[in-house]
Amino acid sequence: MPTMNMLQAINNALDIAMAEDEKVLCFGEDVGGFGGVFRATSHLQEKYGRARCFNTPLVEQGIVGFANGLAAQGSVPVAEIQFADYIFPAFDQIVNETAKFRYRSGDLFNVGGLTIRAPYGGGISGGHYHSQSPEAYFAHTPGLKVVVPRNPYEAKGLLLAAIRDPDPVLFFEPKRLYRASTGEVPEEDYQLPIGEAEVTKEGSDVTLVGWGAQMEVIERAVELAEKEGISCEVIDLRSILPWDEDSVAESVLKTGRLVVTHEAPRTGGFAGEIAAAIQDRCFLYLESPIMRVTGLDTPFPLTLEKEYLPDHLKIFEAIRASVNY
């Protein structure tokens, strides 16, 4: 099985989707001949032509509006927003249009073919405009699906699933891991289920829940915890909308403890939603309060990025606090 980094896995997924279905189109700023600023769309224009893989003018609201129209017509657009931090000019198109297209027309029209890809997250000295994790804004919007892969294998399988999903999907890619994360990825076509969490490690004392780049951070925290004899169960949600409440509840019924972590600020972050749902499902089984390890309620900093980030040590401390409550 070939080894790929996350960018290669994403590129490979796009290649498979475009080869299989000529209705699949890839576009965005610098996406065409150059292959995107991160090179996720490398060689797609050469292979599939300028009509199917192309640069757009520099206008995010235009990119998503255009993509909405294409999807409504029956095409399968995969639109790239260069950084998730720059998705906000398209917020209206996504929240008011993409998310409600099917509902408002009584299913006369839909934009289910649409996938929006955007690199997100910190840890790259990017300051507040190249580091944000905006997933919670979109998780607050019924009609969207929000998917966040954690490694190359997941990225390929989930992206192929997103492209073929009957509903519009926002696909947030952890850019810190684009080249840093490598692993075996099958060359052939495969899909991973959207909405189904994966238990990546079984354990009995505490459940850890995260998604995307934070999974790697959880892994490091768990190593520290296990050295202290704490048995951790780790769950990658894979998608936060819909999110797999059953899998998390099942785990917490077993462990009695839950730590949720994300890079985005705490207030209004998706960990709050998980905590609320799980206390509702598992109240009498909880041994300690559900803990959140998140970014601070501030814009993303630069010089003090290390201090800001919910790193493995902060997660480790939360695990300890949860177990020793």
Add this chain to the structure above:
Amino acid sequence: MTTTRDIHVPEFLAGDEFSIPTYRVLTQEGTLYEGAEAPDLDRELARRIYQAMITTRVLDERMMAAQRQGRLSFYMQCTGEEAAVIGATAALDDADMIMAQYREQGALVYRGFSIDEFMNQLFGNELDYGKGRQMPIHYGSRKLHYMTISSPLATQIPQATGYAYGQKLAGDGHCTVTFFGEGAASEGDFHAALNMAAVHEVPVIFFCRNNGYAISTPAIEQFAADGVAPRAFGYRMHVIRVDGNDILAVYRATQEARRIAVEHNKPVLIEAMTYRLAAHSSSDDPSGYRSRKEEEAWREKDPILRMRRWMDDQGWWDDEEEKALQESLRREVLETMKRAEKRPPPPLDSLVTDVYADVTPALQHQLDALKAHIRRYPDAYPRGARSLDPGLSQGDDAASDKGGA
């Protein structure tokens, strides 16, 4: 309001009846075009402009080299566009507001931002006005009337319209100039800004640096029209296209634009035709999307070289001065950089200040928890630990863990 005459057969207009000329004064040899007049630019001002152009070029060269050495996480050069940015700034009153995109450090140089001030921002140290919160090159200066840079493209353009409307109401005779690239002009914000400026009769100058590329995307894939300038007609706005590598043309055009803006409260669009000689940023490699030959052709149109030839003809500059300035600048940049990278990072408390006017109790609580955590693991957070106990570590951690963004 729409004024129109009637027609009774369907005749479409393609816009080709509008042809926008390019205003040029200075040839590449440094002489004036026939029929062109040099603007009213005395020796002192010409030298100030030229020195700002050289300073910007040297600063950019040195800092890109520093980035390549891993001393700096990121950098962006103004190279090739110095005449456009500095020529426009020189034509303003020094108290006019500048709302730039990110490639306009030349404007700050011209207004007197010191090398030390540049370095403090680039290294995000405790003296950075922005408190180490933004990536390198996101400068701001209240005293120099230069709005702090924001990375999202084009957001500053409608803000400039609003700022200038406030200046009009204040009646102090000032205007705002906003700089942006031809790529940013595709954003919705650009269109909103121009329309509002025309409707509300706002003293704002929209200065488009048409430098040929938005990262890798060539202008030909950015718009089908003849550049950005024709859009002004759609908003009924004054417009001029100018050779952006021609310092005299840029200066004269902006001077006139300022007069129209301030005296008549009319916005003006200037499209300066230039070329981004450097990569988009330190994270970019243009060899993947444009040819050396194309770059070389533009290198021959270097705006600094062109002004230099004109300065020589005036007898306002010579080789010795050039050499002395270059050498002293290189020395100053290197010495200042060494000092700036050794300065401590901003204090830990700066994580939570300025989110609101006052630190909220909730944020204070988060900060306290963070401090307790850092005290538990001081080695894992050298900057935070240093801030909690300035005597704890004098180690030079500032340059230790900068990745590329």
